[in-house]
Amino acid sequence: MTAKKIIEDCEDLYNDLDFTSVKTWKEKTGGKAIGYLPVYVPREIIHAAGMLPVGIMGGGPNLEIIKGDAYFQSYICHIPRSTIELGLLNKLDCMEGFLFPAICDVIRNLSGMWQILFPEKYVRYLDLPQNFDKEIGGEFYRHEMEQLLHDLEELSGNKVTPEKLNRSIGLYNKNRQVIDKLYAMRVAQPHLVLTSDLYLLLRAGNVMDVEDHTRLLEGYMAEVVKEDRKKFDNIRVIVSGAFCEQPPLALIKGLEASGCYIVEDDWVLGARFLQKDVPITADPLEALSDAYLNDSVSTSSKYEDEKEKGKYLVDQVKMLNAGGVIFCAPSFCDPALLERPMLTAALEREKIPHTSFKYAENTGQFSMFREQTGTFADSIKLWGEA
Amino acid sequence: MKKITPAPVAQKDIEKEESMILQKKMIGDHFKRLCTAKEAGKKVVYTFVPGNINELIWALDMLPVHPEINALQSAMRKKSGDYVMEAEKHGHSEDVCTYVKCDIGMLKKGNIGPTGEKLPEPDLLLLSYTGCFTFMKWFELLKQEYKCPVVMLQVPYQANGKIEPKMTDYVVRQLKEKVIPALEQVAGKKLDMNRLSALLESSARAEEDLVAVWDSAKNRPSPIDAYFGGVYYVGPIFSAFRGLPECEEYYKLLRAEVEYRVRHKLGPVTPEGVMKEEKYRIVVEGPPNWTSFREFWKMFYDEGAVVVGASYTKVGGYYDRGFRHDPEKPLESLANYCLGCYTNHNLSSRIDILEKHIKDYDADGFVINSIKSCNSFSAGQLMMMRELEERTGKPGGFIESDLVDPRYFSAANIKNRLESYFQMIEAKRQAAA
Ligand code: SF4
Ligand code: SF4
Numbered sequence: 001m002t003a004k005k006i007i008e009d010c011e012d013l014y015n016d017l018d019f020t021s022v023k024t025w026k027e028k029t030g031g032k033a034i035g036y037l038p039v040y041v042p043r044e045i046i047h048a049a050g051m052l053p054v055g056i057m058g059g060g061p062n063l064e065i066i067k068g069d070a071y072f073q074s075y076i077c078h079i080p081r082s083t084i085e086l087g088l089l090n091k092l093d094c095m096e097g098f099l100f101p102a103i104c105d106v107i108r109n110l111s112g113m114w115q116i117l118f119p120e121k122y123v124r125y126l127d128l129p130q131n132f133d134k135e136i137g138g139e140f141y142r143h144e145m146e147q148l149l150h151d152l153e154e155l156s157g158n159k160v161t162p163e164k165l166n167r168s169i170g171l172y173n174k175n176r177q178v179i180d181k182l183y184a185m186r187v188a189q190p191h192l193v194l195t196s197d198l199y200l201l202l203r204a205g206n207v208m209d210v211e212d213h214t215r216l217l218e219g220y221m222a223e224v225v226k227e228d229r230k231k232f233d234n235i236r237v238i239v240s241g242a243f244c245e246q247p248p249l250a251l252i253k254g255l256e257a258s259g260c261y262i263v264e265d266d267w268v269l270g271a272r273f274l275q276k277d278v279p280i281t282a283d284p285l286e287a288l289s290d291a292y293l294n295d296s297v298s299t300s301s302k303y304e305d306e307k308e309k310g311k312y313l314v315d316q317v318k319m320l321n322a323g324g325v326i327f328c329a330p331s332f333c334d335p336a337l338l339e340r341p342m343l344t345a346a347l348e349r350e351k352i353p354h355t356s357f358k359y360a361e362n363t364g365q366f367s368m369f370r371e372q373t374g375t376f377a378d379s380i381k382l383w384g385e386a
Numbered sequence: 387m388k389k390i391t392p393a394p395v396a397q398k399d400i401e402k403e404e405s406m407i408l409q410k411k412m413i414g415d416h417f418k419r420l421c422t423a424k425e426a427g428k429k430v431v432y433t434f435v436p437g438n439i440n441e442l443i444w445a446l447d448m449l450p451v452h453p454e455i456n457a458l459q460s461a462m463r464k465k466s467g468d469y470v471m472e473a474e475k476h477g478h479s480e481d482v483c484t485y486v487k488c489d490i491g492m493l494k495k496g497n498i499g500p501t502g503e504k505l506p507e508p509d510l511l512l513l514s515y516t517g518c519f520t521f522m523k524w525f526e527l528l529k530q531e532y533k534c535p536v537v538m539l540q541v542p543y544q545a546n547g548k549i550e551p552k553m554t555d556y557v558v559r560q561l562k563e564k565v566i567p568a569l570e571q572v573a574g575k576k577l578d579m580n581r582l583s584a585l586l587e588s589s590a591r592a593e594e595d596l597v598a599v600w601d602s603a604k605n606r607p608s609p610i611d612a613y614f615g616g617v618y619y620v621g622p623i624f625s626a627f628r629g630l631p632e633c634e635e636y637y638k639l640l641r642a643e644v645e646y647r648v649r650h651k652l653g654p655v656t657p658e659g660v661m662k663e664e665k666y667r668i669v670v671e672g673p674p675n676w677t678s679f680r681e682f683w684k685m686f687y688d689e690g691a692v693v694v695g696a697s698y699t700k701v702g703g704y705y706d707r708g709f710r711h712d713p714e715k716p717l718e719s720l721a722n723y724c725l726g727c728y729t730n731h732n733l734s735s736r737i738d739i740l741e742k743h744i745k746d747y748d749a750d751g752f753v754i755n756s757i758k759s760c761n762s763f764s765a766g767q768l769m770m771m772r773e774l775e776e777r778t779g780k781p782g783g784f785i786e787s788d789l790v791d792p793r794y795f796s797a798a799n800i801k802n803r804l805e806s807y808f809q810m811i812e813a814k815r816q817a818a819a
Contacts, residue, residue: 071768072765073756075758075764076765080765103519105520105761105762105765106761106765108543109761109766110765111732112732112733112734112736113766115732115733124545127543129540130515133563135563136559136563140542143552303515305536332481334761337481338479338486338524338527339523339526340477340479341478345530358479358481
């Protein structure tokens, strides 16, 4: 299959608000599916219970909101209303359970709404530790995971042995390794591995089995090198702030078309949340917990005591030889927007150019963004600063 | 404790009750203490209101500052609009919580407190992370400004509607191994557990009196307004004073005044005197607007509406189900206090609490004041309204405003909505009669 065809298939998955691939997987395996909201859940546990973890990232640009607006005021971001819309349209019926990880008050409260609206479903708010000591936050997180594991065993009827969990950990390690390779490939050849391709590939991982996804990524990498893609004189940028509600695909394409090669981003961040392999040990829950505590990404929803705010971003800019940073955050997103001044301050200390804008997942007007990022790209090209 | 003689009934005295005068003095004294803290060698700890652990701070002879209180006082003094704009000038989005922006703006403009004097810089930021994610961002932002140590106290969310032992354990562990050592280090002394227990004992006594005050709203007429008056009533216990003798004294005095009003069948005291007629008994969900607080209140009392129960006055700590600080189990009870505050409850529990308020206080309906700033309160309120209407058969009203950003208080709009809402109650009554 050509790279182009692979991406077309991924785009079909992206546009499919009926989650057909999930239904197909269920028919084929007889297993159950568990939806989860951004950013991170330990998918390994769901997988080890013989279930399919399904990343739900709102309704995107194509879903018309009819009922969802009656659930959320205008000054709340868009993703919860489109998620409710999907739920009320029965589009999420193919999932037996839902996980709402601790990321912000909106997702947290959405978990409570889900408990009330869909009482027949398994609903769990997954509290993640903000204390990163193994003995304190680690122990709390372990309890959370044990409870999750126990619940999923009941729901699936499958016992999760350490062997099974380790097998799942191995598969997700492999998946993360391949994603890392793909990201590295984009850093080296951003004209070849387009961000829109990479984005769709990652989104496909939300709705398919992890082994199939790994194969899909490998297939794409093998094929894309055969493509003859034109190299433009674009600037290299990092995009930050889009870890939860996603920008519409057209916006991502627009960023590239406006003269930017995106060399790092934080969308679909859950797929890359753990930055090292989770070791295979006799106590896999401990390994997952340690990985979260010690080797997970820096992002707004995590409290970092010791680390200097924004240092990771500055380091990324330097390491990836980026010309600047584009803050691209959902409107009304407290975590992303309150983080922004701290990140911009860190960039300014290092004289790194940046620009910022807000979007909603269903934003339809892109000319303004394109103009803004185009000007940003031009000024960096001309003067090395924005 | 000295015996409290209730205030005489003269109209003049009721308008400025003794408890109110005492509270004003307490706040004034505290700000004086804060302004001279550095000279007096006192250490200052900034921490948040919900589920705060003041007793620990006092037990180590340090002084607490609650930035939300600064923000709301700035709003009442009509300064918050400028502060919010100042923060926006410094790169803050118009979309985010205005409490944070008000605080940042105040800091950028010299950190002048309500007494006109500069507030002391913190020696420690105690990030008590209870019921709201924005708190984390808030102190991360302050950390950039002050370069003082920060200690995090994460309080798990009651996602299943109850406090589970693992949650209490987690908070206690953090208190023991993180928070207390950090406080001790800044204070330069060891925590005396006996002193802490004595403070907690005092807290429990004040809490007992506060609960009696809330209960008084079961009377007809209600002697209190549990929202507009209620925000004053929770002032000492939620802010700097819980655990101190003056806090106990305040609640004794307040309780005596309220009991006096019950005996004399007097309504609540409003800025324009004692409310004459109680026409509507309302439960309110959500924080108030502070920039036009008086005007907002007037929209209720002019219509004869008295708030008999409110969720906002449970945001610091929730005592209705019997929680009291326990000197016998100091750390566990501090942990459970943190865990119990209103916004740390899941939506079902929040609906239960409001439903119980509507029933216990025999309310005619409920109003949700949805705050643009506050995702913690606001996300889910539209559904809460539908659920509550269904469960209680009582009408719900929905209005929107903001805490401290005057740009989001549309007086005419809110007034219209409230008037139609009260008319709806009236129409329902007549239909039932
Ligand atoms: S977009 Fe931001 S505010 Fe909205 S749910 Fe996601 S993290 Fe929360
Ligand atoms: S979001 Fe709400 S609870 Fe959180 S700091 Fe702002 S006003 Fe307070």
